[in-house]
Amino acid sequence: MDFGFKLSPSSAVNLDTVDRRRYDRLVQLQPDALTCIGCGSCSATCTSASWTGMSVRKVLLGLQRGRDEEVDKMLSGCMLCGKCTMVCPRGINTRQLILTLCRLDKNGEVVR
């Protein structure tokens, strides 16, 4: 029956069922990822953010929530300019973190 409106898909994330293998492998290879405080300085300074949607902060959040497709889309917009690395208050080498992440598949295996 068409009521003229319908249910919206839920945006709730069930952390018990999320596949975090890629994030766990990243942390193994780049332990700096654990020190991120999510301040967003990297996103604020990102050159490509405004037209590609790239955001290192959102990449890490997306990985923790198992949203690999969104993460890959964002990573494809990165120009590896390294400005995010220069502004990170925790001194995380975000450029190296992105390069490492691009080498991992969804299962956390190094493929490149």
Next chain:
Amino acid sequence: MIYQGKQKIWADYQKEIPDNHYFYVRSCIRQNFFPASERYFLKICRDLLGRDIYETEHHTTCAGIAYHCDTLPQETAMTVVARQFALMTEAGYENLVTSCITSFGNYCEVLESWREFPELEAMIRENLWKACRREFNKPKYVAHASDLVYKLRGEIAERAKFHLVSRATGEPLRIVEHIGCHYSKMFPHKGVGGAEYPCVLSGMAEAWGGQVIDYPERRHCCGYGFRQYHVRANRGYSLSNTHKKFESMEPFHPDMIITNCPGCPYFLDRWQYVIAEQTGKTYGRNGYGIPVLTYEELAGLVLGVDPWDLGLQIHQVAVEPLLDKIGIPYDPARKYLGMDEKKIMTPGLPTSLKCF
């Protein structure tokens, strides 16, 4: 924490509810949604428990619904509220009891605004005088009708003919309580238990034998939200909120839901039909839904009032499985009989949600 410390903190969440002498103001939408609720509130409080509750046919809407829908300015709503206060003053009452949660929130908001901005109160007094030559005293106490029933829950329990327990197993019924947002989320200190631990409905359910269940989205809105439902394009959002609540409570297998707001029982009840039509999913046992009752209807059932006199046939979700579980007798042939046993129309049955 030591016991006395806990008691002291809990005391801050309590409120003193006057026992008697109230001026009653009805809700504008409840009389259409669940018409017997307000009638039985008055019958129980006045006739059964002997309280003095006065109402006048001259009172109007509190204008809260229009105010929250952004169709009139707050000053207009305040003048309408001031007129209700004038009627209360003329009738010689000092305590106001409201049937509607939004009215309760609206009256509290108006009184708080006047306390913060006395010049606004002076302006509204002048507006009221110009409009209808009336003057008023502010109420000493504003209560919601559920506060009063909460206060009288022990007296109702003493007169109970049925308890909220399963007749077959003797186990208490599993009850979800849902409190309207405008009850204690606007002014937490005005509600019994504050915004964090509102116990106005759970207190009733437990006093009458039931067991209140906790679930993750217990304090989530029912989904009504004036600007969500009243705009057709936003109704999917309203429905999705209700769906979220049902998905959250489903694993706890509730037997019923009780509410104290005009909108919540309506939407928790009717949206079960819409969800069933759209997804084929039902949340009760054996293809039925979860019955949603107002606290007055529940009090009436506990006191042995005939379910069809309480208007339970107006609910979308069938209440018969719940009545059978408690052991409340009912006559299926009388379900759709109107005044003077006159036969009124029988509604069509939904395709997915099982009904009688």
